[in-house]
Amino acid sequence: xxxxxxxxxxxxxxxxxxxxxxxxxxxxxxxxxxxxxxxxxxxxxxxxxxxxxxxxxxxxxxxxxxxxxxxxxxxxxxxxxxxxxxxxxxxxxxxxxxxxxxxxxxxxxxxxxxxxxxxxxxxxxxxxxxxxxxxxxxxxxxxxxxxxxxxxxxxxxxxxxxxxxxxxxxxxxxxxxxxxxxxxxxxxxxxxxxxxxxxxxxxxxxxxxxxxxxxxxxxxxxxxxxxxxxxxxxxxxxxxxxxxxxxxxxxxxxxxxxxxxxxxxxxxxxxxxxxxxxxxxxxxxxxxxxxxxxxxxxxxxxxxxxxxxxxxxxxxxxxxxxxxxxxxxxxxxxxxxxxxxxxxxxxxxxxxxxxxxxxxxxxxxxxxxxxxxxxxxxxxxxxxxxxxxxxxxxxxxxxxxxxxxxxxxxxxxxxxxxxxxxxxxxxxxxxxxxxxxxxxxxxxxxxxxxxxxxxxxx
Numbered sequence: 094x095x096x097x098x099x100x101x102x103x104x105x106x107x108x109x110x111x112x113x114x115x116x117x118x119x120x121x122x123x124x125x126x127x128x129x130x131x132x133x134x135x136x137x138x139x140x141x142x143x144x145x146x147x148x149x150x151x152x153x154x155x156x157x158x159x160x161x162x163x164x165x166x167x168x169x170x171x172x173x174x175x176x177x178x179x180x181x182x183x184x185x186x187x188x189x190x191x192x193x194x195x196x197x198x199x200x201x202x203x204x205x206x207x208x209x210x211x212x213x214x215x216x217x218x219x220x221x222x223x224x225x226x227x228x229x230x231x232x233x234x235x236x237x238x239x240x241x242x243x244x245x246x247x248x249x250x251x252x253x254x255x256x257x258x259x260x261x262x263x264x265x266x267x268x269x270x271x272x273x274x275x276x277x278x279x280x281x282x283x284x285x286x287x288x289x290x291x292x293x294x295x296x297x298x299x300x301x302x303x304x305x306x307x308x309x310x311x312x313x314x315x316x317x318x319x320x321x322x323x324x325x326x327x328x329x330x331x332x333x334x335x336x337x338x339x340x341x342x343x344x345x346x347x348x349x350x351x352x353x354x355x356x357x358x359x360x361x362x363x364x365x366x367x368x369x370x371x372x373x374x375x376x377x378x379x380x381x382x383x384x385x386x387x388x389x390x391x392x393x394x395x396x397x398x399x400x401x402x403x404x405x406x407x408x409x410x411x412x413x414x415x416x417x418x419x420x421x422x423x424x425x426x427x428x429x430x431x432x433x434x435x436x437x438x439x440x441x442x443x444x445x446x447x448x449x450x451x452x453x454x455x456x457x458x459x460x461x462x463x464x465x466x467x468x469x470x471x472x473x474x475x476x477x478x479x480x481x482x483x484x485x486x487x488x489x490x491x492x493x494x495x496x497x498x499x500x501x502x503x504x505x506x507x508x509x510x511x512x513x514x515x516x517x518x519x520x521x522x523x524x525x526x527x528x529x530x531x532x533x534x535x536x537x538x539x540x541x542x543x544x545x546x547x548x549x550x551x
Contacts, residue, residue, distance in 0.1 A: 141341040143333065145260050148343075151333040152256045153249070162241075162248035169241035173234040180231055182221040187402075189214045199415070200406065209406040216402025223396070226389035233382035236375050243372035250368065250546040257542040259332055261535040263325040264345050266318070268531045273311070273318035276524045280304075280311040283517050290513070300514060307517055347534040351541060353482050356475055362548035363471050369547075373456075373463035380453035387446035394433045401426040467547065474544040481537035488530040495519070495526040 143151075153159055191212040193202030202210045287304040290296040330339050354362075363370075405412060405423040414421050435442065502519040505511040 138340060141338065142344065143260075143341055144344045145257065145346070148256050148260050148329070148333045149253060152252055155335045156252055156332065159245075159248045159252045162245040166238070166241040166245040169234070169238040173231070173238050176227075176231040176234040179222070180227050182219055185218045185220065187214060187216055187218055190408075208404070211406050212404070213406070213408040214402070214404050215408070216400045216404065219399040221397045222394065224389065224394045225392050226386050226394070229382050229385035229389050233379055233386060236379035236382055239375035240372050240379060243368045243375060246368040247372065247546075250549075254539070254542045254546060256332055258539050259325070259329040260343060261347065261538050263322070263329050263343055264347060265531045265535045266322040266325040267343075267345070269528055270315075270318040270322045272524050272527050273315040276520065277308075277311040277315045279520050280308040280517065283513050284308040287513050296512065300512065303514055304517070307514070347531070347538065350482065350485060350534065350537055353478055353541070359471065359475055359544065359548055363467060366549040367467055367547050369463050370467055373460040377453070377456045377460050380449070380456040383449040384446070384453055387442065387449040390442040390445060391435060393435070396431045396433075398429045399426065400428070471547055474540065474547060478537065478540035478544050481533065481540045484533055485530075485537060488526070488533040492523070492526040492530050495523040499523050 191207055191214070193204050193207040193210050193212070195201070195210045196203045200209050284301075284304040284307070287296060287301045291298055291301050326339060329343075330337055330341070334341070401424075403410065403423040403425075404427075407423070410424050411420055411422050413419070499516070499519040499522075502511055502516050505515070
């Protein structure tokens, strides 16, 4: 009987050693890539493999917030084109026919404003308007374009943060699912072992109950991990696929953390490339030009028109004078010049000036706030990234210690100094350490993306 028990104990020890070796090997290699099974994945087509850059490029094409900002930038560019065109001469062609009831005298109509019974007008018109307000309006559209461009960049950097969170959230969810699979398998194995030990009289029934509770807990954890992975997959699919494709896989590059620049480099980049600050500065320039436009409403406006063509009683390039019989050329030119002086408009110009001044004051307030917020966010985001980067080494070391603890606990069990549940506890500690490392790696990537919203690509 003792020989049988000793043989059984040696078999169990060998199983535990194999489990410990598998756990240690898992802790020293990159996490397993697990893709959830979906209806699309079972369609028989190969999944699309996405890198982070692929996901960003796809998201820029379909994200409504980013596309709205890009559209606003495009509209601002066209406003500038139209404003510039208003400063330049434009050419039109006018063609019309005026019929007037006759007065009984040949060629004379009843309406004195008209030049004859039949009047044909067909002429080109070169029109030019000179206005200080037009120049100020053009400068305002330039500033508005700069504002729209900065806001489109703000939207682009915000989209980067959103995609990074979803992308690495899915990567971490896959890792946790792999960890939960392994933990569930180990718990099931140890539960079986405890049952065999109870049958051999080696352990009490209480150990079997605890092992079963542990196994059920790991089963629930596996289901929760699978649910979290599916939710992460759906979140990323919404961002990057216009047809809501779920048959895709992502590249896990969390093992290679990007370097963190010095704070001095970050400050320099933020001063030169921060879109929030550029948008606030451009908004101030736009508000200043709005004030100039309002002031120019008090100034005169001049217009010049040059006409060439016919304005004749016959639709022809020449005609015969009925009284003299001479041929008269109908083609000719004419010009007009107009100077308009604003005198009285019931205070409308003054009201516009007051509105523009209020907008300018608000733009200065927003600029001051943007500067203060930039300084605060710069330090906050940098410290967050720095802390996350420094904790990566600690988290990696903790995972290594947890793997070593599992190895030593397995050796103690082999020597009869530990029980099965101590090995289970060591395995749980290793699982927690691996999950913490995964979360820490994703946290650093998200922190770096947040920092780059202020500085651009570092």
